[in-house]
Amino acid sequence: MSVSAAIPESPPADLRYRRRVSVVDSARELWQAREFVLALFERQLRARYKQAFLGFAWAIIPPLIFMVVLTAFVQKAVKIPTGGIPYPLFSYVALVPWNFFSSSVTSGATSIVTSLDVMNKMYVPREVFPISTILSNAVDALISLVGLVILFVFYSWAPRGTSVWVPLLLLVQMAMTLGITFMFSSLVVYLRDLRYAMSIIIQIGLFATPILYGIDRIPHALRLPYSLLNPLAPVIDGYRRTVILGQDPSWGLLLPAAGMSFIYLVLGFRIFKRLETGFSDIA
Amino acid sequence: MRRGELVVDRVWKRFRADRRRTLLRDELERLRARRRGEQRGWTWALRDISFSAGPGDSVGIVGRNGSGKTTLLRLLAGVMYPYAGKIELSGKLGTLINMSAGLHPDLTGQENIFIQGSLIGLKRKEIARRFDEIVEFAELEDAIRRQVKFYSSGMQLRLGFSTAAFLDPDVLLVDEVLAAGDAAFQQKCLARTTEKIKSGTTFIFVSHDLQSVEGMCRQGIWLRDGIVAAAGPVRHAVGAYRDWVERFEANYRDRLRKSGEARIVKMAVTGPEGNGIRSEEPIEIRTVVESPDQRQGTLYLGISEGPSRPIFVVHSELALQNGHTEARCEIPNLPLPRGRFYVWVGLFDKSGRDLLPWQPATEFDVTGPDLHPTPQGIVRLSPIQMSTAWEVDHP
Numbered sequence: 001m002s003v004s005a006a007i008p009e010s011p012p013a014d015l016r017y018r019r020r021v022s023v024v025d026s027a028r029e030l031w032q033a034r035e036f037v038l039a040l041f042e043r044q045l046r047a048r049y050k051q052a053f054l055g056f057a058w059a060i061i062p063p064l065i066f067m068v069v070l071t072a073f074v075q076k077a078v079k080i081p082t083g084g085i086p087y088p089l090f091s092y093v094a095l096v097p098w099n100f101f102s103s104s105v106t107s108g109a110t111s112i113v114t115s116l117d118v119m120n121k122m123y124v125p126r127e128v129f130p131i132s133t134i135l136s137n138a139v140d141a142l143i144s145l146v147g148l149v150i151l152f153v154f155y156s157w158a159p160r161g162t163s164v165w166v167p168l169l170l171l172v173q174m175a176m177t178l179g180i181t182f183m184f185s186s187l188v189v190y191l192r193d194l195r196y197a198m199s200i201i202i203q204i205g206l207f208a209t210p211i212l213y214g215i216d217r218i219p220h221a222l223r224l225p226y227s228l229l230n231p232l233a234p235v236i237d238g239y240r241r242t243v244i245l246g247q248d249p250s251w252g253l254l255l256p257a258a259g260m261s262f263i264y265l266v267l268g269f270r271i272f273k274r275l276e277t278g279f280s281d282i283a
Numbered sequence: 284m285r286r287g288e289l290v291v292d293r294v295w296k297r298f299r300a301d302r303r304r305t306l307l308r309d310e311l312e313r314l315r316a317r318r319r320g321e322q323r324g325w326t327w328a329l330r331d332i333s334f335s336a337g338p339g340d341s342v343g344i345v346g347r348n349g350s351g352k353t354t355l356l357r358l359l360a361g362v363m364y365p366y367a368g369k370i371e372l373s374g375k376l377g378t379l380i381n382m383s384a385g386l387h388p389d390l391t392g393q394e395n396i397f398i399q400g401s402l403i404g405l406k407r408k409e410i411a412r413r414f415d416e417i418v419e420f421a422e423l424e425d426a427i428r429r430q431v432k433f434y435s436s437g438m439q440l441r442l443g444f445s446t447a448a449f450l451d452p453d454v455l456l457v458d459e460v461l462a463a464g465d466a467a468f469q470q471k472c473l474a475r476t477t478e479k480i481k482s483g484t485t486f487i488f489v490s491h492d493l494q495s496v497e498g499m500c501r502q503g504i505w506l507r508d509g510i511v512a513a514a515g516p517v518r519h520a521v522g523a524y525r526d527w528v529e530r531f532e533a534n535y536r537d538r539l540r541k542s543g544e545a546r547i548v549k550m551a552v553t554g555p556e557g558n559g560i561r562s563e564e565p566i567e568i569r570t571v572v573e574s575p576d577q578r579q580g581t582l583y584l585g586i587s588e589g590p591s592r593p594i595f596v597v598h599s600e601l602a603l604q605n606g607h608t609e610a611r612c613e614i615p616n617l618p619l620p621r622g623r624f625y626v627w628v629g630l631f632d633k634s635g636r637d638l639l640p641w642q643p644a645t646e647f648d649v650t651g652p653d654l655h656p657t658p659q660g661i662v663r664l665s666p667i668q669m670s671t672a673w674e675v676d677h678p
């Protein structure tokens with residue numbers, strides 16, 4: 001060990017630290033951290049469902065109440081054409097995936113900020129925090145499907161065979177959710193007030209996505225740009241078509257939207273990886 | 284690279300001076316400043332740091348608060364990234380940063396152990412094999428199944444150290460553990476660490492407790508304002524740090540004049556009959572305080588080695604007169620070895636408010652036998668029980 005005599009004002013440019021991020025390495029690290037993801041996931045669930053019965057009820061009640069409100073007021077005031085589907089069914093099948101998306105993004109966005117302390121103790125791949133949050137929200141979504149079952153029984157409606165497309169729709173939705181959550185969770189570290197802006201964006205999103213109304217309310221010529229801007233639109237429309245109506249997803253809109261979701265995912269991941277080197281500097 | 288090898292090569296790290304300001308408004312302000320061509324707001328936390336260590340090495344990093352010790356440790360732990368330079372580290376990494384241990388406060392002690400193990404790449408079976416050992420060492424017993432946030436700070440510390448040290452790390456990074464925790468556990472940690480170093484673990488220890496560093500490490504690095512000011516054998520590096528602190532503290536008397544409601548007029552340490560100060564002989568500490576009015580206070584005197592916390596503190600009630608008050612404190616049997624020591628002084632009123640803030644006021648040299656050097660693994664904290672005799676009058 002030796003002491004260098006003269007230290008320049010700033011490091012020579014060629015010494016700059018460059019972090020190389022590879023998707024393969026990130027995936028490997030994430031796999032190694034799977035126990036941590038699961039433990040966080042389990043912890044979040046346990047915190048939410050401490051009182052077993054009411055806890056589970058809380059996953060179903062909000063979308064149900066919202067659906068009832070929509071049916072009782074909105075549907076009464078403006079007759080929204082549903083193509084013969086009972087409105088509760090029409091809206092609920094869209095509300096469940098939308099709630100999954102919006103709650104994932106909202107709680108995922110603060111997942112890094114609230115875990116900065118944990119991150120400073122030992123190296124953990126940072127993706128762990130948004131991902132475990134999304135997982136626990138997925139459980140909520142699954143539970144709220146119980147409401148859908150009730151509605152099916154009530155209206156003696158059965159899910160159609162075209163429901164086989166649901167996993168594909170879910171895949172597109174997951175890509176979009178992950179991308180947006182990665183993006184916001186890392187940005188919020190540097191711009192804490194962004195989370196307030198985000199809740200507004202999410203609220204607007206509720207109306208900018210065909211949840212209360214069908215995608216057929218959008219003029220034909222605008223549907224493609226609309227779907228590109230909001231890839232969730234054809235996805236949510238897709239759930240409705242496949243599960244309730246027995247139609248195929250509208251491929252002409254879904255495929256471009258799927259491409260767009262993938263772009264969101266890549267973009268979100270890249271922003272996340274770019275910004276994560278500074279997470280600990282701020283804590 | 285061999286397992287347990289660590290190379291730090293010309294590492295630089297900078298922070299924003301206002302790094303806690305993270306609102307959109309702040310970001311816009313920064314943008315505007317940059318537009319105007321102002322280059323501001325960055326400070327270097329570390330500059331051009333290089334060192335290396337290998338299996339069986341033990342490196343102590345010392346320095347004042349804010350000298351970059353913890354930043355360096357975080358860079359080594361991989362939770363922070365350097366601005367320039369590179370850090371290479373091979374093998375499994377055990378870290379104990381921030382004292383509060385357990386990776387996640389919401390998880391139980393058991394979950395924390397398994398997760399930390401899995402994160403550093405151990406298989407479940409391998410962790411299970413060490414689990415009992417960890418729990419036993421940490422003296423946690425049934426508490427291991429409770430959430431870490433309900434642990435006392437002592438329990439957290441014990442869990443943290445045991446987890447870091449028993450998951451067989453190739454490199455062990457530890458931050459200030461020995462500052463907390465009870466003496467018996469500290470000794471256990473020391474023994475365990477020494478054992479790990481002997482069996483080939485690379486040990487990096489960050490602390491401003493110089494005694495601990497000297498007791499546990501063979502090599503030392505002294506960081507001063509983010510640069511390596513001295514590096515080498517621990518006694519050399521820590522010694523250089525001590526010397527510097529003494530020189531730095533030499534101008535403390537100027538600061539003393541302006542402080543508090545009361546002020547020190549004179550402070551002197553003398554041996555018997557004006558002779559030099561020798562170990563195991565009586566000394567007298569004379570303090571003359573000036574006060575603007577009559578009041579009641581408690582005078583505290585402490586003796587320290589270098590900048591660290593005092594080795595012992597004595598006190599006496601003191602009735603201050605308007606003007607000068609002289610207090611003479613006799614220590615009949617000075618229990619200090621050869622070396623330079625500092626006298627700290629502070630004057631507090633009944634509510635604990637300082638009339639004179641606690642600070643070093645003078646220094647004195649003791650002649651006598653050298654402190655016997657202890658073998659690696661024994662840390663001296665010098666707890667001393669003092670009997671004193673006081674005299675107060677108002678000349």
